[in-house]
Amino acid sequence: MNKKRIGSIAAIAAVAAIALSSCAANESSTPAASSTSTAKPVSGTINGIGSSAQGTAETTWIAGFQQANPDATVNYDPQGSGAGRTSFASGAANFAGSDAALADADLAGSFAACAAGTKGIDIPVYISPIAIAYNVSGVTDLTLDASTIAKIFSGKITKWNDPAIKALNSSATLPDASITVVHRSDDSGTTQNFTEYLSSQASSVWTAPASQTFPYKVGDAAKGTPGVASAVKNSTNSIAYIDDSGATGLSKAKLMVGSTATDISAKGAAAVVAKSPLVSGRAKNDIAVNIDRSLTAKGDWPIVLVSYLIACQNYKDAAVGKEVKAYAQYVTTPAAQTAAAGQAGSAPLSGSLSTKAQAAAATIK
Known part of the structure; x- marks a missing residue:
């Protein structure tokens, strides 16, 4: 782990366990390296903190991403969405996983890792029913x-x-x-x-x-x-x-x-997410879903969460930005979404939401 250590000794151990288990857990489910991107592999270490709901999906994504980028390390500590957003805002994490998008109050604040004049953005990466x-x-x-x-x-x-x-x-x-x-x-x-x-x-x-x-x-x-x-x-x-x-x-x-x-x-x-509008008034690359809980078509499950990868529009550290961008682009690919769905029982991004998420990931600098 690099100098941006996250959490306590126990938390660090948890991150290590996730990173190690990802390889074994996804020998058959991880997309082949050729499915990730035609871009050159990236290197370095980035740390994420956040949603425990994303935990299984993150394990799957990390395995696939590191297979395609053997000199890159991604650590993810599932402390919870609130801890993820707080750690990202303070600069203690390079990205956050959150089952709630950044609120207007969050966007009005500052983000320590982001370049001056830029904010955090929400990229939908995980759709799951709440049981x-x-x-x-x-x-x-x-x-x-x-x-x-x-x-x-x-x-x-x-x-x-x-x-x-x-x-x-x-x-x-x-x-x-x-x-x-x-x-x-x-x-x-x-x-x-x-x-x-x-x-x-x-x-x-x-x-x-x-x-x-x-x-x-x-x-x-x-x-x-x-x-x-x-x-x-x-x-x-x-x-x-x-x-x-x-x-x-x-x-x-x-x-x-x-x-x-x-x-x-x-x-x-x-189905509920697909029929729900986006939150209005956001930057073009900030994709937050305003879930319509009143939908009652056959099969709809309105107790649903959309979970996000929260990143900077522009990072102060260009090397970190490059790796976070590569990871976000990988996570939003159909292959990575399908692999996570197979492990976590989630729903892959599809349709216009998938297109918007991939486009938003591509804007990270």
Whole structure:
């Protein structure tokens, strides 16, 4: 790792583990080096911090990128979206992974690694459904709607056999047991997207504004996607919101979308993103999606996150800018997107969003 060290000794060890595991994890899924780019290979070391939801995808991308650029090193520490944005703004990270785009307040501030007069930009790189995962004795098929989810996670429903849950699951044997809510303890883009959905679709129940920190004093808190997954696995009668890449081995609820009980799917998440507009008023190379949570077409999954690679428009250090640009261009290629989707269960960028993301990556200097 270069002189821009990130995090504690434990965090550095985590980065090393990810970098090492990426090679083994993707021997069959990493795109061939010839699929990355016709540009000359780059060299050097860049460090990223951010989204734990992106963790599996980043492992896949790092393996593919380093295969094509053997003298380059990319480190990624999945501390969470909030930590990523903060570290990028301070210059402690060369790029960030974030499940929420830079806010107007962020853009009004300064970015230590960026050249004078330039800002950070958002490049969409990862689309994933957010699962409502549960571990309930004797229950293997569960359906919930926005209002009921809001009541559970705000503490208004506290028992699994509550009439509201029973009404949606008439054939299930729901236990007379207390619900253990598990939520993120850290500043999380997954929380931002989850609370945006509830604020939009259950506003009479979910009265707190959408936020990157969980707003209610309910249940147990866990750090990062892996922490939430572990908490649910180890706690009977629990429920959590979690990026689908981290929900392997957990039961996942169906969601009432309109009048249809809908299974979670990356395809449904991608459909919602494809029909959603971009945030207006941004620089041409700052691509942020304004997700429409109200969509109810067959198969839609509106509890979805778009995760971004946040980079400088222009870097103070031209060598860093060159490598970040090369990495962003690689990550947004169809081959890299398909490889990550195979490992993380995410949806590849497609259509105009893919084109815009690739064009934005090409502008980094």
